[in-house]
Amino acid sequence: MSGSPPELPIVVLDALMPVSQRLVLNRRGSSVWDVEGDRGRYAVKVGYPVEATSEWPAQPWTALAPAREGAVLHRLGADDIAYREWERGTWNIQPWREGPDLYRLWEPCRTEGSSVELHTSVALGCVEALAELHAKGWAHGDVQPAHFIIGPERTYLIDLALARGGHVPEGYDFPFRGCLVHYEAPEIARSVLATGEAEPTQEADIYALGASLLISATGWRAVEYPDEAPRPVQREAVASGKRRPVKATGELGELIDAMLSHAPEDRPTIHEVGKALS
Template identity: 85%
Template sequence: MSCSTPEVPSVVLDALMPNARRLVTNRRGSTVWEVFGPRGHYAVKLGYPIAATADWPAQPWTALAPAREAAVLHRLGFDVIAYGEWEHGTWNFQPWHEGPDLHRLWEPCREPDPVITPHTSVALGCVEALAELHSKGWAHGDVQPAHFIIGPERTHLIDLALARGGYVPQGYDFPFRGCLVHYEAPEIARSVLATGEAEPTQQADIYALGATLLISATGWRAVEYPDDAPRPVQRQAVANGRRRPVKAPGELGELIDAMLSHTPEDRPTIYELGKALS
């Protein structure tokens, strides 16, 4: 597929009858549109395959990600999600969640002389959103700051295309090959390095949540490696547990340190985190 921005397919336009739309994200293999219309306020996701380059292998799974996410959301009981196929891959639309993501919300905390510190109530909202998923037997697999939307009434955990925990139609399923390395647990990194694949777990989600809270509060990654290092080098640093001597301010610091434990069994459960933050 060319590098031009894909337009919303006509089947989606016919279903939503939008009177306005805005491109939110345009990255390799995926675009997201915010769509307004008489039938509601929606996020429309389009997936398409990533062609191979000199630096990256081909990634055909990105074409299936919107349909896979919609199938997961259906399994979790969100019946308003629609999805289907278009000429380059799959699409879904789902209700739009209003609010900043965690990284943007905590931007003032990362100033050189911050006047505020990260609020534990915000961290608790993230924990509660992840706990809701874990209580249904699922692991998210792609926990990161951009996937926590801090709404006026509750925090939403979005982008469940990589989640594992129940049936997904075979035609839309694909192996889990890791996520953004900044938030990848050591055991996930080791498995991807060894086999090219891994199995998302709730313990790995806890590690990713710790890394998410840390980078949002301080601007620092949990693990030290050069910014321009190839992905296998990044993963090896994570697998080796090369932690930065960085601690989040306030009472979150000790909790985040526990969440980033190298051994999965040493990390607190999502319920222990909720109790501590409550």
């Protein structure tokens, strides 16, 4: 259970003077709010530590994640960003990105017997958003369908709390211990299993993008393992490289297969993926 989310910190309320606020997401260690005020519409992320239970260990890093993301966004030159500490952790404010995520947008394509075609323009928008980050020398580290917001004019890549590629203030930094295993590259899974940590790379982002496109188009994960399997069991399956015999239709399917190559050096670069889709 996630429990009740904390209220928005007073300093955030003072900064935004909201006329409306809506809880969008409440999970262990963080909550996300859609806040609208005189200054505009913002996403507010609030982080706090996760206490240990019989099911999972303590996770103090969740308290630092909003400030780390704020620092990353600042390093990337984003405007209208604020991040600070509060009594239980950190928070950040960033512009709200309106639109469905990739998985929700492609839902009609996954309906049995559907004649809805996959639009490569949507995939290309995701590629361009990731390419923009890679061009600045960063790896995202947590690429997944929910982090691509398909806006009316462009696609946004959100949730950069785990990104690597430049300086982050030491007080807000923490080791990368993997991401959602559905989208974790084999080499990341192996490193986390062996050492408890890994280093996000652009090659791993490519794998994650391929896995994101595949599950959004077909509803199937790239690698097969029981839904309720413990994280180490999931990672063992990913590390083995045993792929499901699932393929998206057409040329996009062939491209996704290349992106999901077991060896990082066999995957196309983001530039090559964009060129193929164009």
